[in-house]
Amino acid sequence: MPLYPLYALLFLDTGLSTAEVSGLFAVWSVTALLAEVPGGALADRWSRRGVLALGGVLQALAFVVWTVGPSAAGFAAGFAVWGLAGALVSGTVEALVHDGLADLGAEEAFARVHGWMTSAELLVQVPTAAAAGGLYALGGYPLVGWASVAVCLAWAALALRFPEPPREPDGGSLLGTLRLGLADVAQVPALRLTVLAMALVGGLDAVEEYFPVLAGDRGVPTVAVPLAVLGIALAGALGAALGGRVAGLPDRALPALLLLAGVLLGAVAVLPGPAALAVVAASYGLYLAVLVVAEARLQERIESTRRATVTSVAGVGVEVGGLLVFAAWAAGGVAAVAVLVLAVVPVAAAGLRRPVS
Template identity: 45%
Template sequence: MLLYPVYALLFADSGLSTGQISSLFVIWSIVSFTLEIPSGALADAYSRRRLVAIAVVLRAIGFALWTFFPSYPAFAAGFVLWGASSAMTSGSVEALVYDELAAAGATERYVRTVGLAQTTALVAELAAMALATPVFLLGGYTLVGVASIAVTLAAVPIALSFPEAPRVEETAEGGYLRTLRAGLAEVRANRTVSRAVVLYALVTGMGAIDEYVPILARDMGAPTAFVPLLFVLPVAAMAVASALAERWAHLSAARLAAAVAVGGVLLAAGSNAGHPIGMVAVALCFAVLELFDILTEARIQDAIAGPARATVLSVAGFGQEVAALAVFAGFGLGSAALPVPVLLALVGVPLVLSGGLTRRWLPSAGSSS
């Protein structure tokens, strides 16, 4: 999506302040976490691949609003659609992949499969960023937006081509409400799952800071047209982390905890370097968050015992959105007194502190209930 590295700049260049931009992210998070759990239950009760295809169309409509009607109301409406889209895909894709592997008796390949998928997505994102600069220079935000709409819609036939084996019959027969209750009951009753869900939400929710990286890049001295090129560093680091996730699938809780704490320190230091070289440290923090995301989500999958897999993952996604909302609210309120680099450094504090929770609450690889 070519819009990704520049849409925060589109908002700013359309006259929005940092506080207004943060309010858009808050709208996005509120919609996402409001629909997160209901959409997860929907994915457990009905076709997951069709739900994903519908979500893609909603996202494309949102990008069209941004491109052709660049104003606060259009940006807000676009984020409502994107929030709904995110909720519909969160947990649905992962549950679809895990259940397909389970049907083939190959759940041990989940980390490898998800890591490869994430790497492919991030490499595509890198290509989009590389193209964003010449496309922006050629046609401004309009051409970048049109290209993003086209690429997004191209995902519809891909989503519909996913295989989807029949799932456990009691889930489908029980209907939506029974599925929702089953998923919520597992999170409450399964202590391993509940702790891992909370941990996942707290740490990965901090990843919401990626929305401010383009602004940070410009604060570091990069011209608008070259911000996408500087933004390549965090995405490339995440791609490497996802590609190597399988090698670290059995990483101990203590070592992953140390990595998360170090990531928080790197974020604080890099954000306030006052020079584009600081983006290297920021990129390493994002690599840690990417690895944490893949490994923790895989261990949650292994620990789930019931049939409402997407619902449980959506609870984790709900928590993640709540944490992201806290980040956006903090930036929105704090921007009146503090610059973006300092606000990013402050996010490093909870990351460092979360190392202790990771050590205690991260399930071991392959754990099940």
């Protein structure tokens, strides 16, 4: 999405203050949080493929609003729509891919396929950054905005081509599906523990927001910070791509890898310059391998047809887990986040075991 690397600059260049920009992010987060689980229930009750396509159309609409009405009110309205779009996609993608593989008798391939998906999301940052710069040079923010609208509509069209196995939704209504999905998490102890573990492990990914800060603190010139952060993202892409292999390791390997990622992150607090960033990259690669397997373990644990709803419940937990990372960083920087990672290890060990057949 060409707008991704530039939208914060768009807000500032339009005349918004940093406080107003923070307010926009709050609108985005709150909308996504409120719509997360209902979005998953809609995917389970109606059509996961249709919900993905609807998410693309809504995000395109958000960028249309930003492009034709760049103002504080327009940006807030766009973020509200974008938050809704994100909630529709969250949980739905995993459910659609898992059930599509299961329909082919290949559900054991989910960790490998999901790892490739996660890796691709990181690798695409490279051509996206180049495209954003080129489009801005040719036509400024309007051209970047319209190009992003086109990408969203292309996503919606491609989503409609995904195979979706037939299923019989239960619950009788959207509200019924929502209620039963929440009951699945509340009443099945093993699933509840896996959702908790997935939420805490997934929330740790919020540390990526601080990679530019780490680079700057370690003496990287501002002009070189994007390149340094890209190096960390590429290490993460490699870790995610290896998630399928990690999924085949014994259960005890998962908490051990997360423990190692936390120890490496803690070492960053005392390491200087480039060495610190290299260790951050190694830690992030290990972490994303664990995250891919954690997401696969959640899918393995869900036994009902309300897969997207349950996954969305975990998505809400991930958002809350991200807030813990923000609080830890505010309290003690990278060292405090490393302690948080170590604190999550026992929960991961208990909640991310393979289901017993």
